[in-house]
Amino acid sequence: MPTAIELSTLGHRIRHHRVSNGYTLDELGERVGIAGSQLSLIENGKREPKLSVLQAIATATGVEVTDLLSNEPPNRRAALEIELERAQAGSVFRRLGIAPVKVTKGMPDETIESVLGLHRELQRREREAIATPEEARRANTGMRLRMREVDNHLPEIEKLAEKQLWAAGHRTGALTHRTVSIMAEQLGFELIYAGDLPHSARSVTDLENGRIYLPPASIPGGHGLRSMALQAMAHRLLGHTPPTDYADFLQQRLEINYYAACCLMPETASVAFLTQAKKDRNLAVEDFRDAFGVTHEAAGMRMTNLLTVHLGIPLHFLRVDGSGAISRVYENDGLPLPLDVTGAVEGQIVCRRFLARAAFEEQNRTTEHYQYTDTPGGTFWCSTQTGTTADGEFSITVGVPFDDAKWFRGRETPMRGVSTCPDESCCRKPAPDLTERWAGKAWPSARVHQYMFSPLPRGAFPGVDDGEVYDFLERHAQG
Structure with a gap:
């Protein structure tokens, strides 16, 4: 079935050739064997004509049927009317809940152009927002x-x-x-x-x-x-x-x-490197990083692309800033992570018992630190490296379930943490004695993150x- 715009274009082309030949609706209708009112419905895109009627119209106006069926508007006025019709049929305009502008024969082209200008600006802003x-x-x-x-x-x-x-x-x-x-x-x-x-x-x-x-x-x-x-x-x-x-x-x-x-870090070479390291029970982010001359974060994230598919090891990756907020995350090993009401993890505060936060308290920042952490989702081993940028501190963590720690360097670590998050008594709720001692007696000045008040960047490339x-x-x- 032809679309409304296709019928509208057809109607405009029929009207153009009718007027060019000096026929009224009734005169052309009489020549092709239909009432003028029926021809009007066709010209206004309200009715699809039969092929026999199209052939009769083409003969009466001295053109080919293919001329009538062309997708090109016959003149500038028709192009303006079709563009307006298309804009008013779009979802952006319909969401406004206002009635469309009805184009009349006496409406100047300039008026249609002004309305179209508003539609174009509306669509541009929709694309930007x-x-x-x-x-x-x-x-x-x-x-x-x-x-x-x-x-x-x-x-x-x-x-x-x-x-x-x-x-x-x-x-x-x-x-x-x-x-x-x-x-x-x-x-x-x-x-x-x-x-x-x-x-x-x-x-x-x-x-x-x-x-x-x-x-x-x-x-x-x-x-x-x-x-x-x-x-x-x-x-x-x-x-x-x-x-x-x-x-x-x-x-x-x-x-x-x-x-x-x-x-x-090409797949073939990377998988060969990781396979040998697993065989040696010596998987380490820092070795993988140094072998390909990339950042610690890039090496850790690349492991998430390859370890599960090629070596059968599920894992998790976290980038956490100095305040404990998660800025980048991946997991397919069941690690319990904080979620907001939309299901998003980014921006949420990670448990203080996780090494991703605890590592900020370590004196030696030049090496990886290791820890086992008991959680409601099981026990996980992880490796964390900290760093600093102009925006502040951050940590990079790669971890695996307990059973897969045997393949990694650092599995002998005695460090162990216990996290019961999202239970607030884990690390968010103060101890009862401290609450009793300080409740109502403290007034901290909160550090407000500016991004909380920033609108999402606009533009096709935000x-x-x-x-x-x-x-x-x-x-x-x-x-």
Whole structure:
């Protein structure tokens, strides 16, 4: 069945050819054997004509049937009316709960254009307001649960990464900046290090001129430039288009990060390394990290992609900030984690008995720390490394159920914790004697996180200032 817009376009084309021939509705109706009122319904897109009627109209107006069936509006006025009809039939307008504007024969084109301008702005703002904070949290939770179902493993991207690495001549060892440049060249891109990148963007890709702009290699943390370049290339390799909503944006971010991790720590070489380490009962995040020249966090997260699928080991990963808030998480081993009402984990405070928090109290911050923790979900062993950035302290934790600790270095640790969270008496509720001593006598000044009051970043690419990016590209295109 033709759509309403298709019938509307057909009606406009019939009206155009009728008027061009100087016929009234009744005159053309008489020539084709239908009443003028029936022809009016057809012209207004309210009724689908029979093929015999279409053939008769085509003959009477001196055109081919294919001319009547074209999807192109016959003139500018018809194009305006069809666009308005389409806009008023859309979900964005219908949610407003107001009546659509009825176009009359005497309505000036300028009036229709003004109404269309309002619709275009409404749709633009709808695209920018990509999600409320709650919608974003739900989207993130949905993605985390979907990845848990597949053990955090995406085989298609694994294969794509190894194919690109092989084509660039990479066989073994840490991936070099030179090899990353070759990979970019094979996709038609040149890597350029620019000191004036927009503040809101980690990298900028100029699709017209085949350039990927990255921060200067001399900046702090410049070791991450390989990953940034690979992520930028991944958008092209994975066929990404501008995200349609926040869930799509998050999915694309996950995929480009996954591709970069696959290139920096290729599946074949990584699985061989981890398999040997398991055989030696010496699995360790720090060894895996050093073998491929990546960060501790990248190595720990890469383990979540490979250990379950290839070695049969379920595990969990936590990145926790100095206040105890979880900023990144994955688990498929049943570790009890704090959840908010939407099911989200990010931003929740982890139990103080977990090593992910207790490690901040350790004097030696240069090595991994180990601990067994008894929880309502069972006993887990974990390894935690702490670090510091400009934003403050953080810890990276990788852990497994008790039975799988035998494969890891640090399994002999005597350190043991007991967590009964989410029971508040575990670590959130003060001891009775302290409550009696201090209740009503303390007034702490709370540290308020600014992000609590910040709206979710707007735009097709949330948080990116399009004007700043376009000015940057124009400046470099002319240089």
